[in-house]
Amino acid sequence: MLMTPVRLFCAGLIALGAVMLAAGALARQSESAAATVHLVSLQGAIGPARAGHVVRVIERAAGEADAVIIEMDTPGGLVDAMRDINNAILASPVPVIVHVAPTGARATSAGAYILYAAHVAAMAPGTTVGAATPVTMGGAPGSPPQTPDEGDEGGEAGDNGNVLEDAARERTAPASPQAPGNDEAMRNKMVNDSVAYIRALAELRGRNGDWAERAVREGVSLTYSEAVEQNAADFVAASTTELLTVASGRTVMLGDGSEVTLALEGASVERVEMSLPTQILTVITDPNIAFLVLNLGFIGLLVSFYNGLEPVTFVAGLICIIVGLYALNTLPLNYAGAALIVLGLGLLIAEVFVASYGLLALGGVVAFAIGALMLVDTDVEGLRIDWPLVLVMSAVMGISVLLAGSYGLAAQARRIVTGREGLTGAIGTVLSWANGAGHVQVEGERWQAVSSDDLQPGDGVKVVSVDGLTLKVKSSGRS
Known part of the structure; x- marks a missing residue:
């Protein structure tokens, strides 16, 4: 039986619907089959806040992504923060790819260890990696001082002042005629521990352990192409x-x-940004911000004391001091610098109560400035207090204390104008007088x-003193 035009039209609609349903199913299947990758940025000095963010992204990716990309550009960071990231990478149930990017980025110091821990290590053109020598700063008791051979640039701190800094040091040094002291022994332990750690990572990932050891002992670095040639990185990639x-x-x-086996070509990339609390923590753990907050807290307490423990400024100052101390506690503090800051603040406070004509304030400002410059003894960008900020805050602290002290001295020297004591020196007029006594009018009152x-x-008089309700006066015409 021949199909009528109506039947042909209906059949065509049914066929078109079937095709559309099939195409939608294929599209959904293709979409579900595409891999998902979480990308997290690790830029700047590696501290607790940034490390915590990276660790959370890696842990969350276990049920949400097929891989994690760490886009890294760092001069280094805290040792503990670096190890937290590496521990998360080593325990990750999904592959972690470290990409030193964008062009011009670096994986210096702690960054080299993170690159070696990655399942896949890639570098963008124009990037560098290396300089992973551990250095102990002179902040902790018994720690060795930094020498020129141990590097003057780049690095970062860990607990007890340990830092990973850019450094240059001969791998094989001539034997010393004397037995090494405690300082040298401590440094040897740190270097050997770092060498063993990065060699273990190199062995685990099949990378160049010999060059990694040189990066620790000698502080050497590689360009992106040299890193691939020497098997410190896997390949070069200009983009994600x-x-x-x-x-x-x-x-x-x-x-x-x-x-x-990675199947990531065409994968959907989701950039994971920091949460607001993490961003706030990142800001306050910046040493310059922490130093500023700490000083604002001290100024707040001073203002509160001068206003009879006024509660608002007292609580605000206390909060600022606690936040500042917490932030500084995450950094490699030099204890001598911290002691000088405490001494400087003590001298500034003493200036308010002791008439030293500014000598205590001057000594306090000098001690405070030197201590602030020594407080975080590292050249790592983002882990040091800028000297202009130190100078400004030292000047502000000194001027604030001097102004407060001057105000207090002026208040003590100012004549009392209220109460009985305020009548001393007042001028009045005799109303009646006989036999050395009588009544006078002073400030509109009869005494x-x-x-x-x-x-x-009618004579003019001047009040000499007050005895109860009786004034002792003298003629205002006499001195």
Whole structure:
């Protein structure tokens, strides 16, 4: 039976609907099959806040992503923060790719250790890696002083003043005629521990352990192309898209011993930003901000004391001091610098109560400035207090204390104008007088008065003293 035009039209609509349903199903299947990658940025000095953010991204990716990309550009960071990141990478159930990017970025000091811990290590053109020598700063008791051979630039601190800094040091030094002291022994322990740690990472990931040891002992660095040639990095990738394409097909071993073949080409990339609390923590742990907050807290307490423990400024100052101390506690403090700051603040406070004509204030400002410059003894960008801020805050503290002291001295020297004591020196007029006593009018009031002068009604008098309700006066015409 021939189909009528109506039947043909209906059949066509049914066929078109079937095709559309099939296409939608294929699209959904393709979308579900595409990999998802979480990208987290690690830029600047590595501290607790940034490390915590990276660790949380890696842990969260376990059930949400097929891989994690750490886009890194760092001069180094705290040792504990670096190890927290590495521990998260080593235990991660999904592959972690470290990409030193963008162009011009660096993986210096702690960054080199993180690059070696990654399942896949890539570098963008124009990037560098290396300079991972551990150095102990002179802040902790018994710690060795930094020498020129131990590096003057780059680095970062860990607990007890340990830092990872850019440094240059000969791998093999001539034997000393004397046994090494405690300082040298401590440094040798740190260097050897760092060498063992980065060699273990190199062995785990199949990378160049010999160069990694040189990066620790000698502070050497490599360009992006040299890093690939010497097997310190896996390949060069100029962009995230290229990174995923080149990484696809590689097989990596996860922390549980299982092997995964990466299939990331065309993957959906989701950049994970810091939460607001983490951003706030990142700001306050900046040493310059921490130093500023600490000083604002001290000024707040001073203002509160001068206003009879006024509660608002007292609580605000106390909060600022606690926040500042917390932030500074995450940094490699030099204890001598901290002691000088405490001494300087003590001298500034003493200036208010002791008439030293500014000598205590001057000594306090000098001690405060020197201590602030010594407080965080590292050249790592983002982990040091800028000297202009130190000078400004020292000047502000000194001027504030001097102004407060001057105000207090002026208040003590100012004549009392209220109460009985305020009548001393006041001028009045005799109302009646007989036999050395009588009544006078002072400041609009009638008072009993006595005097050794011969006075007459209408004479002017000056109050010498007050005895109860009786004024002792003298003629205002006499000195």
